[in-house]
């Protein structure tokens with residue numbers, strides 16, 4: 001299959017590109033190369049004859065039309081987005097422009113291409129979204145997000161992703177565009193950009209810096225290993241039912257404090273400190289405004305209908321991740337000098 005992957009130089013997009021190339025697909029990687037991008041993430045995949053890169057901003061409709069005409073993809077996997085909640089609190093406009101207007105442009109460019117090609121039945125537009133569109137859950141473990149949970153986004157980031165999900169469904173209902181959607185939980189793994197919680201904790205721990213925990217650390221997330229996510233996405237784009245959405249979770253609910261303590265335990269084992277535990281560096285900081293209490297995915301649909309389950313437990317996935325960061329210092333060192341990385345963002349103070 002020839003896949004047009006947007007955001008393929010980002011964290012999850014690059015995992016999709018690497019896996020797709022490894023499985024023999026062709027890939028057209030469309031990415032504007034924002035602060036969050038790193039082409040090193042796909043350096044090996046880029047050597048494959050079936051790989052092409054287009055530095056294109058999804059806000060540029062004419063450029064997207066050119067990419068579709070030049071590459072004639074069989075399917076689109078749309079991951080390009082502004083993705084950091086804290087940045088969306090300080091400066092929401094990029095989130096509106098890329099996540100909403102950019103998705104609108106992608107839908108219109110894909111529709112023009114699909115209609116121009118005689119509406120091939122097997123064309124797919126796969127929109128990759130987040131569980132954050134569903135809002136915040138109570139602590140009760142029997143309550144989880146299903147595909148029919150009403151949308152209730154509460155941050156500029158999740159509101160922009162919710163808007164994009166609605167556009168994708170509307171383009172299916174109104175124009176018949178063959179779409180599939182996925183909403184997944186928090187990812188972690190190799191090549192995770194060093195402003196997100198898991199890499200921040202690993203890298204601050206190694207640098208002897210405080211390990212910042214927002215609020216009291218009780219916020220619960222369902223953690224998904226990025227390579228498992230990429231595997232689920234390739235399954236959905238090929239086998240997902242038209243117009244349907246699938247929730248993807250790691251079956252690994254943890255509070256932020258539990259997650260950080262697990263990471264400290266792994267680091268204590270793999271790279272022990274001279275004295276004490278990395279957990280001694282844990283520091284509680286002011287909470288994020290509007291911090292959602294709990295996200296939890298009910299993955300029954302993707303399990304029953306497509307037979308997909310995550311391959312690793314959180315302990316296994318976190319250990320792979322810590323080992324990867326220990327082995328790839330040049331990768332993360334380079335990214336630490338990028339704008340905003342290493343600073344506390346999203347306290348509501350604005351830009």
Ligand SMILES: NC(=O)c1ccc[n+]([C@@H]2O[C@H](COP(=O)([O-])OP(=O)(O)OC[C@H]3O[C@@H](n4cnc5c(N)ncnc54)[C@H](O)[C@@H]3O)[C@@H](O)[C@H]2O)c1
Pocket residue numbers: 006007008009010011012013030031032033034035036037038056057058059078079080081082083084098102128129130131161183184185186187188193
């Ligand atoms: N990271 C998570 O835990 C998570 C969870 C659920 C869903 N998602 C969704 O998965 C997708 C990928 O997330 P990620 O964590 O890999 O993000 P990321 O921030 O690591 O990467 C985003 C990529 O998109 C590119 N991009 C941004 N704006 C663009 C534009 N205007 N035009 C073209 N390219 C642009 C960036 O250059 C970057 O390479 C997003 O749609 C996000 O909403 C992420």
